[in-house]
Amino acid sequence: MQWTVHRPFVPPGVLDRLRLRRAAARYAEHGWAVTPGARLSGHRFACGRPGCPIMACHPALESWEDTASVDPGQVQAWWRHEPYSVLLVTGRRFDVLDVPAALGLRVLGSTRLSRRREACGPVAVTAAGRWMFLVGPGVPLRSELDHRLDIVRHRRGSWIPAAPSRMPEGTVRWAVPPEQTQWRLPDAEMVQAMLTDALGTARGPRLTIPRQLSTARRGG
Template identity: 75%
Template structure:
């Protein structure tokens, strides 16, 4: 006799409610620490839907047309945004922090260096252990203190993106087409502390010298318009 295990049927409305509560809870947690959030289009099948009639954007994008003006950390606004829809959680960059987005091989090398050499390289080199997010597509996002341009060694690379003023990144537990965004180093583990951008960039440049040269393409979720100023 062959046994089969069937999953219980869960009404879509209930799944939507659970998703909405989970995403709202995460957005409120970020906002409670002063991180500006804004609702993003939600993943429906293989494309993102913001609910705006005629919106042609299929990739992840803000759900509000004037998101730069409305993004913030007001808990009342956050609750309102996630009251009816399970929006993706987007973090506005260039305010409390910038984000250095890099390919997985580079991100892994830098995170490993920061962990292994704490107390050996010295404060100016090893104090780089801030929050780090990872997408299922293999993009690593290092949260750093804002306002520092990319070093020349990084600025010419199409696979390294600095998200500063006017940009955003998706935050856990939001879902992308390849899978959910997760924290490699959760903000709680880093005690919501942000490292200096120069420190992380120094480690990135050092790591570049240890990696083989590869053909570089622009990540499909990125656009040149979102490269940090």
């Protein structure tokens, strides 16, 4: 008798949902509040709310800031049927310094060269070229950074998309996974100082982008 092993077919949509749910549960397990984000449908994001005009990535729940959770049961319920994006709520356990890729690469490179372990923290990257440094919460941007349109601090009232959420340009990924730093968060002032130093070594014209419409909500 000949034995064959056939893996059951699992639709790609189900695999995406399971992958997103698993990631959301892992973040919540470490105390990082999550909320479901609108799922990518074609070239726009659909949250399921009737008449929602927002086409970019955004929370799927209108009361997302109040309902964001680290509760395992709630996380499982949110991702039970829909492949929602995974959004990390900022301003609680951490703030996020959102910078252009060229600047992010310089800072990450200098961190590794200096072997300054205390400056190492999780870093998420979008395919659109944004690098997001997770840091301790509550520290305002330095004046050298605050006036730049291409640097955003996500604080209370804001969120960021987390891996493995899909954006129109590609999937969000970790350049430095939180497991690699044992979920430690670096001092915000130290990372801001490194960003300022990296700006001083940058060549060519300054890269700027218009602030997103949600920047006011995101804490700018």
